[in-house]
Amino acid sequence: KAGVTQTPRYLIKTRGQQVTLSCSPISGHRSVSWYQQTPGQGLQFLFEYFSETQRNKGNFPGRFSGRQFSNSRSEMNVSTLELGDSALYLCASSSQTVSLSTEAFFGQGTRLTVV
């Protein structure tokens, strides 16, 4: 069974640009969550999608958005990039049902550098 796949692995963008990151969950998993990891703030929850609906959102500005497709693949978008957006972005999928949470399986992340 293939794991969680994130693309691309590395990205370098210029301040003010926008970027789209992709996450393909484990087959059969309907929940996809996104996290931002930085040395200063650690791992912070961005948002979670379940069956194409955003169920929860972390404390990030509106420049951060996401969506989930019918095949459970998810994308996150960051517009008007700032230097502080440089981070490792991790995606996690889980096989939870509507009310039962289970363990999350993580991808290898996308390393975003904003210059």
Add this chain to the structure above:
Amino acid sequence: AQTVTQSQPEMSVQEAETVTLSCTYDTSESDYYLFWYKQPPSRQMILVIRQEAYKQQNATENRFSVNFQKAAKSFSLKISDSQLGDAAMYFCACLPQGGSEKLVFGKGTKLTVNP
């Protein structure tokens, strides 16, 4: 709101020895999971062990075990017979139940294993 605290930014252990990583958490939820994740330099977050809060018995996975003290909101990880491959960042995380995969992570503990 949930918080997770790891008070040891760095720890070291000799190969074959035992080491304990500390974690305390705070949550108002009555039902939740606790996890220890390992993040090696490859960046992939790997689940080490998990504990359901309603279970009194401490979880074990081979050389890894936890000491779960629910009243004290403490969740420490013990690694026995440490191996060089155990060197990594270790993150403690809390997942409240209720239908959303929003993991709250501690800042992490960097474990070094000395040969």
